[in-house]
Amino acid sequence: MKEVLRVENLKKSYHKNEVLKGVSFSINEGETKVIIGPSGGGKSTLLYCINYLQKPDSGEIYLDSELITPKNIYEARKKIGFVFQYFNLFMHLTALDNVMIGLIKVKKLPKDEALKIAKESLLLVGIKEDLWNHYPAQLSGGQQQRVAIARAIAMSPRIILFDEPTSALDVELIGEVLQAMKTLAENGMTMLIVTHELEFAKSVAHEIMFLESGVIVEKGTPQEIIEHPKSERLKKFLSKIAKGEE
């Protein structure tokens, strides 16, 4: 299987606080990997470092075996989709234009081609035609997040990073977003997902990594991680999640 992303010994500090203490892992084509762990454990920082929205202090990131550097980062970002916790749709653009802007301004596609791809992407995440001309403020959180997912997939990235995509949503809206992500997984999209949704992780993840205090404490299949955790820290974290404390 072809390797899409490899992270080696990634480190990142803020002031004197070391958030990532040397994280390494890799993802193959078509795989879905999930990162779980307590808040402040470095999960979001890890994702932000992968596409240099935050600059790593040291370590290497390879995309399709090519080292990502500050020089080629703009090229690399075109191939790395990112879905944010708070959706981050462009507030002055309609749902359709949110999906098209990257195709037109970054990929320089002609407008009709961009329109076609944007429509397909929106339909794939279940955003139907009646919502295409709505502005973000006119959409529910779940709809906004699905548009954000469509914006990412329209660029046909090699991998999509999800940063707690459902944690800002009302409970009744979580399902539709997870369903859209499931569809992507079934279509063979390579995904790296930070989430607290363990049931979802169980059903789509090839591997779950437990990140705490800047290190990957434990990793394995969903069965191993959720049903048979080895480390005390993971056991403690899982019981906290079960009680709804995380």
Added chain:
Amino acid sequence: MIFDVSALNLSNLIYVLRGIFWTLFLTFVSIGLGLILGSALAFGEVYLPPPFSYIFRIIGEVLRGVPLILLFLILYFAFNLGMTLSAILGLGLRSASYQGQIFRSSLEAISAGQLHAGLSLGMTKFQVFKEILVPQALRIMIPGWTNEFITVLKDTSIAFVLGVMDIMTRADFIARSIGRYFEIYIFIALVYFVLVKTSMSILNNLYERVRIPGLGEKR
């Protein structure tokens, strides 16, 4: 107090109204100058690293702290700039300090998350600025900017101390020469009111036309 309508005869009114050219000229040139310098102040304050951003902030604060009339007199007497130039620079610099504030708060109203989203699509920083920041900031700033526009429009009257022949100076001149202040002042008050109302309705119209639901509005 008797309102003597005969003071408002046609020749007097025409004499006063010819000052509208200077009133509007000063307004537009100063607002334009203020827009250019104000955006520079805003960018300096928001995007430059600390020692430099402070300089821009201090310039803005000093300009906001000086009474306009004093700014006129300093430019005219201390810098020997001449009547028109002192009026334009005085109004323009003061407006720059306020427009800078308006533009800065508009830029800051746009979430950092949207900038991250733009970058994550592979946009350059300039593209993010041009495609995401500016179109939103311009819309968000229109209401505040409308207020600034009418402030400048009305404050052109203070250039009267420099002798610029705007409607205020001309009105004052006529009033003195015929000895009727009340009628003439009421008349130009009306003229200012009409100018202000017209500008406001044009700018509000513009705002309604480019407004986007949810943008710049508190939820």
